[in-house]
Amino acid sequence: MTGGSRQDRGQDRDTGQMRLVAVVIAVAMLGWLLVQFLGREYGWAAKWAFLADLAAIAAxxxxxxxxxRIWRRRNA
Structure with a gap:
């Protein structure tokens, strides 16, 4: 079998999760900026801006x- 060691699989999982975190941060920031821009351009109600703020904060x-959690797992 060429599955690799348990440590290698854990590092692969961490790498995948770090990439996912990077994508989530980038998409959240770009989405938040887009909603703020469109809201100002089209005069959307403030509740939509607050909803975008909450969604970005959650992300x-x-x-x-x-x-x-990745940091804790690597330092364990």
Whole structure:
């Protein structure tokens, strides 16, 4: 079998999760900027801006939690 060691598989999983975190942060930031821009251009109600703010905050908190878990796992 060429499955690799348990440590190698753990590092592969961490690498995949770090990439996912990076994508989530980038998409959340770009989406937030887009909603802010479109809201200003088209005069959307403030509740949509607040909804975008909350969604971005949720994405950033999720990213922070996943990053912290990766860090803890690597230092264990």
């Amino acid at each position: 950033f908190v999720w990213s922070l939690i996943v990053t912290w």
